[in-house]
Amino acid sequence: MRTFTIRSGAPVAFRIDYEKELNPEQLEAVVCPDGPALVLAGAGTGKTRTVTYRVARLIESGMKPDSLMLVTFTNKAAREMLQRVESVLGLNLRGLWGGTFHHIGNILLRRHAKLLGYEGNYSILDRQDAVDLVDTCVGDAGVDKERWRFPKADIVQSIISLTVNTGDSISRVVSTRMPHFIPMTEEIGKVAVRYELRKQELNVMDFDDLLSNWLRLLREQPAVLDQYGGQFRQILVDEYQDTNFIQAAIIDLMASSHKNLFVVGDDAQSIYSFRGADFENIISFPKRYADARVFRLTTNYRSTPEILSLANASIRRNRRQFRKDLHAVRPEGRSPALLAVRDVYQQAGFVAQRMMDLHDDGMDFGKMAVLYRSHYQSMEIQMELTRHGIPFEIRSGLRFFEQAHIKDVTAYLRIAVNPKDEIAWFRVLRLIPGIGKVSARKIGAALIPMDDPLGGLIGGAADKLVRKASRKDFDRMIDLMARLRAPDMLEKPSEMIRIVMAGGYEEYLFAEYPNAAARVEDIEQLAEYSMAYAGTAELLSSLALVSTMGDNAADDEGENDKVVLSSIHQAKGLEWAVVFLVWLCEGRFPSARAVSEQDEEEERRLFYVAATRAREELYLLYPRSAPGAGGNMLLGPSRFILELPGNVYERCAVEERNVY
DNA sequence: AGAGTGGGCCTTTTT
C-alpha cells in the first residue's frame, strides 16, 4: 500500500489578518509554501512590508526565530524590519539572525576562525587599511615600479577585491575592467598572493574575507555546513539584485539542504556592479531553482502617477531587464519639473529658495532631500543651506568612523585586542614626532613576529630603533600601551578611549588641528557610544561594519526635521515627499567614466532609483556651466533627460531677482 | 637617509 505523509500538529491560529493588511500580490508571496521563491518587487511596491510579513508568517506558523536568517543590505534595514515584526505584530524575535552579509559572516567566523588558520580576535580592515597593506605588499613583492607605470595601491586593491567578489581570475578582471594594466597581470598576481599571506600572519581580515572565508568554511568543513544548514531552516534575502557571485554562492550553500530560500529584489534597482554585484543572480534565479515560485509586485504606493511615468519611461530604455509596468494608486499630482539653471550657484540658490517656500507652506524640512551622483556635487548646496539657516544632514562623504582621529584612537584599541595588527601599530607609531614611514616599518617588523609583541615593546624590544629626539614621546606611548594592557581592561572600551586621550592624544590633536575641539568632541561621542559594548572586540567589529553612529543610535529617520543630502546610492530604499535631483549634466551623470552599454544601463538604473524616491514632487536640475579644469566648462543636459518623452515633465524657468 | 613642509592637482558609487 502506498503511504502519503501529511503535515500534522495543531492547526495554526494566525493573529495577524494577512488578507486585510496586504494586497493580493503581496499576500500570495507572504503565504507561499516552503521552497525557493523569488519576489520581483518594483520601487515603492511594499517590498519591506512583504519581507516583514513573511517573517511574521513563518514565526506564526511555528518556526523558532533562531531558525531564520534574514540578510539585508544594511544593518539598519534589518533592524527596522525586525522591530516592526516585534512591535507592530507583537512577536518575539530573539535569536533571529539578521544583518548584512558582512555582519553575519563576522559572527560566524569569530566562532570558527581556528578552522581557517585565524585567531578569533582577528581585526577587520576597512578599505583604507586594506589599501595600506596592499601598498606594503607591492613594496615587498619587489615590483619594478620603474619599468612600468605600476597601478597605485588603491587600484591594485580594487582588482584583488573584484577577484574575490566575482570569482574571476586576476587576468580576467584586469582584461575586462582595466585592460591598460594587462602587461602587469603577473606582478599584480604576486602582490595578491603576498597580500593573502600577510593578512593571515597579521590575523586580520578585510571586508572581502568576511565573505570568502565564510564560503570557504562552508565548502571545506562539512560539519559546519551541516550545523548551519540544520539551524537555519528558512533563509530570506533582501535586495537580492545587489548580491555578487560570492554572496549568491554562500546563500545557495546555506540553503542547500532544504532550499527554503525567499529572495526579494528589483533588477531595475541594481546599482552596485562596481563592487561585483551581478544582477544575473536575480535574472537566473528561476533557472538555478527550477521549481522556484516567482511573484511580482507592481502596485506602487509611493509616488504620484506623474513621477512614476517619468521613471517608467526612463527605465524602459534598458535592454537587460525583467519587463514590468508599475502602476500608481496615488491620486494625480504635479508634473516633475525640469530646470536649466545658469550654474551651480543658481542651482543651489533655487534649491534653498524652494525649500524655504515649501517650509513656509507647512512642510517639514525632514520631508525633503537633495540627491546627487557624487559627493562633491553637494558642496554649493551645503554652503547655500548654511547661509539660509536651513538645517540639513549629510548622508555621504567621509563617514564618521573613517575620519583620521577616530581611526587613530581605535588603532590603540586594535593593538590591545590583536597585538599582531601591524596596520594599527603603524598608525600609532607614526603619531610620534620623528617617526615616519621608515622607522615605523622597522619597529613593526621587529615586533610582529614576537609571540607577545606588546610585551616585547614594553620590555624594550624596539628601543634601539628609536632616535634620541623621539625618545620621550616613544616612552609615553609605551606607558600608554602598558596601561591598556591592565587586567579586565578589554571589557571597558570607553575607559580605554579615555586613557588614550589622557595619554597624549588630546594634546596631539590640539597641536595638529585647528578644529581640535570638534575632534575631541567626536571622540567623546565615540566613548559614549562604546559604553553600550561589553567588550572592545565587539566594539571594533561594530565600528568596522556599521557606517554611521546613527545606524545604531537613536537618531532614527526623520523627526528631527532636517533636509537630507545624500548620494543616490545611499538613498536606496528611502523616500521623501520632495526630491531635488541635481547635477543632471552629461559627463557628470552618467559619469564620464561610464562608457560601455552596460555601464550606461547601470547609470540609468541609478537615475531610476533617484526618481522613484519622490512621493509628491520631483525637481530635475542641470547647471549649464560648472567650474572645471581651467575655468568654467559648458555642460549639456544628461542623456537621461534628453531621451525622455516631453510629456513626462514640465520645463520650468528660473527667474532671478536681485535684492539689494 | 629620512623626516617634515608647502603647493598644485583631482574628485564615482560602498559593506
Added chain:
DNA sequence: GGCCCACTCT
C-alpha cells in the same frame, strides 16, 4: 579636503 610630489631641513 585629500593626495602626491618636490623641496628643505636634520
